[in-house]
Amino acid sequence: MTSALRSVPARSVPARRTLREFTARRGELFAVLVSLAYIVPLLALTLLAPQAASVTASANALMLGGLAWRVLFPAALLTALGWWRVTGFTTRSTWRSLVPLLPLIVVYAGSMVLLPVWLGVASHSLGYFALVALSSLAVGFGDEAVFRGAVLQALLPRATLRAVLLSSVLWGAQYLGVMAAGVDPALVGLQALHMVGMGIAFAAAVVVTGTIWPLVLIDAVTQTATLPVPGGTSTPDIFTVVVELVMGTLAAAYGIWLLHRHRHVHRHRHAGRSAEDGDPA
16 A cells, blocks of 8 residues: 555656656747647637637536636646746745735736726626636636746746746737637737736746735736626727726836846845855954
């Protein structure tokens, strides 16, 4: 019994080592492959069964299958890599370390009020809101675990800014697949740009704080605010487009500033330690 239990992790070690070695050698390829593995099944589900991507007052098997994929795929990936701690899911955070997240919390929590898609939703049932919460949390966890988790960590050893930008572009690119469903390409492109900017801020926050759970919740709030309302229009108006462009631009600028400040602080601390080591006193 004991030997059988010990043999399980023993067999998994070579596979984990091989996967990590591939990630270390071919980080960009790993990032693209993981992104495609996560996105393509969801896109196929949306194209073959559009109702699977919509939140209605009652759940359906296809919708629940899509949500399950968003949770199970990244969970299996992080487990295979042994990256739950590396990606920030099990690291301890202090209130001080979470200060860089405050602007993101304020801005994206405010989107619940600002985005006009939320006008007139009070008449919907509790079942609808429960499904909205479930969908948003699944999307928030899946997107963050994949793009700010596995993808970002695979790219970070090469260059921080490059890793932040590439992981954000891959995250935003998944929204371009919505064009295949007949949505106006111009509007989809604007939303993708917004998501790239948002991704830059989120990835920078992970680099600076070392934690990812707050971003899962912020992402979930954002997804909640942008879910289509049953009976409403799926085409955003000019106000929504402008808000998304402004928010995306501000988010990208904030992310770049966070990285610059983080690098400056670390450089200053390193210089201080070097001076102390060289002090003959």
